[in-house]
Amino acid sequence: MTFRGHINYIEEKCSKLIFSLSRSAKITWGLKREALKTVYTGGILPLLLYGAPVWKSVLNKFCYKAKLIRIQRLINLRIAKAYRTVSNEALCVINGIIPINIKIEETGKIYEITKGIGTQYDREMEMENWNHPATNVKIIEGYEDSSHPIQAFTDGSKNDLRVGAGITIFLDNSLTATLK
Numbered sequence: 001m002t003f004r005g006h007i008n009y010i011e012e013k014c015s016k017l018i019f020s021l022s023r024s025a026k027i028t029w030g031l032k033r034e035a036l037k038t039v040y041t042g043g044i045l046p047l048l049l050y051g052a053p054v055w056k057s058v059l060n061k062f063c064y065k066a067k068l069i070r071i072q073r074l075i076n077l078r079i080a081k082a083y084r085t086v087s088n089e090a091l092c093v094i095n096g097i098i099p100i101n102i103k104i105e106e107t108g109k110i111y112e113i114t115k116g117i118g119t120q121y122d123r124e125m126e127m128e129n130w131n132h133p134a135t136n137v138k139i140i141e142g143y144e145d146s147s148h149p150i151q152a153f154t155d156g157s158k159n160d161l162r163v164g165a166g167i168t169i170f171l172d173n174s175l176t177a178t179l180k
Contacts, residue, residue, distance in 0.1 A: 003058045003064070004064075006051070007055075007058065007064050007067055007068070008067075010047060010068075010071070011068075014044050014047055014048065014071045014075075015074065017043065017044060017047075018071070018075050018078065022078055033080075036078055037079055039075075040075050040079065044071070044075055045103070048068060048071065048103075048104075049103065049104065049107050053107060053108045053111035056104050056105060056107075059101055059105075068100045068101065068104070069088055069100060071100070072097070072099070072100040073088045076095055077091065079091075079095045079097075
């Protein structure tokens with residue numbers, strides 16, 4: 001089977017499943033949002049991601065990418081129980097679903113990492129190996145006779161009348177600008 005045949009097969013199979021679900025997922029009655037989302041993550045998403053690390057390069061062609069986005073849009077409309085005029089990106093945000101093209105790239109990256117292909121990414125570290133924040137913080141205290149051209153102060157340290165914050169900029173030896 002070619003990539004074109006595979007994408008067409010996926011589109012046909014998922015579309016049949018979605019349209020059969022749409023009979024039981026109407027706006028005011030039928031399957032609820034959580035049930036439809038479970039059907040998507042457990043039934044439709046695995047069909048879309050099957051063999052994705054092999055054919056993920058096909059997403060560079062707009063026609064294949066558009067077919068996959070169309071399938072995700074169909075189920076997103078059913079999950080959100082939204083009008084057809086809502087954009088695909090908005091549907092993904094409303095439903096909390098990652099767009100299919102990003103999900104396919106993610107699946108490919110995970111495959112490459114597990115097989116030792118490509119670059120390594122950060123992995124989770126056990127809590128006992130975390131650095132304690134107190135050991136990494138260095139507090140540097142400033143002094144009045146600092147020669148830096150910019151000084152920042154807080155809590156009214158430069159102001160006797162009220163509490164506030166500000167920045168003093170030394171333009172040259174005689175000029176000073178203070179922002180409060």
